[in-house]
Amino acid sequence: MSQLQEEYIKRILSARVYDVSVETRLHEAPQLSRRLQNRVWLKREDEQQIFSFKCRGAFNRIYKLMQEQSVPGVIAASAGNHAQGVALAANRLGIPAAIVMPQTTPGIKVEAVRTLGAEAILHGDDFDAALAHAVTLGEERGYPFIHPFDDPNTIAGQGTVGVELCRQHPGDLDVVFVPVGGGGLAAGVSVYLKYLRPEVRIVGVEPVDAASMHDSLAADKRIVLDQVGLFADGVAVKQVGRYSFEVCREYLDEVILVTVDEMSNAIKDIFNETRTLTEPAGALAVAGMKRYVKERQVSDQTFIAINSGANINFDRLRHVAERVEIGESREALLAVTIPERPGSFLQFCTIIGRRGITEFNYRYADKAMANVFAGVELRGGSDERVALVTELESGGYHVLDMTHNDTAKLHLRHMIGGHAALPSERLYRFVFPERPGALLDFLKAMGERWNITLFHYRNHGAAYSRVLVGMSVPEDEQEQLNSVVQELGFQSEDESENEAYAMFLR
Secondary structure, X not given: OOHHHHHHHHHHHOOOOOOOOOOOOEEEOHHHHHHHOOEEEEEEHHHOOOOEOHHHHHHHXXXXXXXXXXXXXXXXXXXXXXXXXXXXXXXXXXXXXXXXXXXXXXXXXXXXHHHXXXXXXXXOOOHHHHHHHHHHHHHHHOOXXXXXXXXXXXXXXXXXXXXXXHHHOOOOOOEEEEEOOOOHHHHHHHHHHHHHOOOOEEEEEEEOOOOHHXXXXXXXXXXXXXXXXXXXXXXXXXXXXXXXXXXXXXHOXXXXXXXXXXXXXXXXXXXXXXXXXXXXXXXXXXXXXXXXXXXXOOOOOEEEEXXXXXXXXXXXXXXXXXXXXXXXXXXXXXXXXXXXXXXXXXXXXXXXXXXXXXXXXXXXXXXXXXXXXXXXXXXXXXXXXXXXXXXXXXXXXXXXXXXXXXXXXXXXXXXXXXXXXXXXXEEEEEEEEOXXXXXXXXXXHHOOOOEEEXXXXXXXXXXXXXXXXXXXXXXXXXXXXXXXXXXXXXXXXXXXXXXXXXHHXX
């Protein structure tokens, strides 16, 4: 045993967590087991009092700190589960807690923190602004800062999940799947399991657009992502922790990346098994497990996936439901060009056959051709989708497969209605904080230099808005527009060459 592992095993075995935590169930998942042809178990950390494993690490960190020094209170920065974990721990230990949360934090989470007796301070539009304010405020009040993942005692508290797994499942075990954000849970679970069950493979799971641990392990050093996806906000971390990276580099076997669609479908899988709605980060492990099985074609193995949390905003369910069928390859989104003549629509539907139509959008464009946006149910997964596209093309139709086109899925399907025919139009997709006045601030930042020709906004119940903006920009001002977009500081993508946009709106 290395000195690093020995240190953490001692910390984990002496961790103090059950003052606020419970030993959560290891839940057999018969439906997933049948579908994946492997034995699947779910570690139900969503059953904690705050519906997340975060109470373990937060309590152990604060308790150990109080054994070493006088603690007048604690402070943290978080918009999610760590906030509730610190609030609960401080409440149980009888000390004040201040939680700095971005102004974009949903009201349900702010209220949850206040219900647990902590002071909720709203500051800034994002976590970085909240963090900086928390550090400053902590220095003023003399409150130690409780980091969400980068502390050995926090890692040790999360490692008690691994202790329970080994006790609850002493039999054959092949792979444990762990969600990864800052890496505290992955570090704690992997270092303990590799000590007691070294034959078990430990696989971390991250979103493709928040792959901080994946990229850091590949580079063999901690890297900082320029931006992170916000769907799984519980793991939207630009840089993993120093302590957690040190452990994961030694004991985490690999990291698998999954998409928004795969996470959405995993939420549905877990609901079918448990009748519980997990948050996107909480479903990461199941999504990674399914990808692992698909890529490696393994069967008759035993898997455990850690369901890390169930703090999902109800408003987000609409967005999740939209993405579910695509995530499981049960729906294809196709743009099909058909001749504008009698009988062509019937011929198109004949090729579709008895497959269910989930969506159908059409608008007359000209006398010769028409563009149809169609959602089609699939029973045979991605193979059936490929076969359907081939069959349509063989029938003389031009087909654009938009199943994995985010702009089409998030925006265009709700906007189809005609062409503007503006040769100078440029199209951008933006993400900016969702808070009162944010839209007005965005429009002011854009200024009045270019005419807005298209605008589509949808609220997905998250902390950030997704907006599609078209602007009429002369050719000689393209570079100036690009500079303005960069100066705005919002996450953005130039979608001017998106094929779906060209077919339905340009």
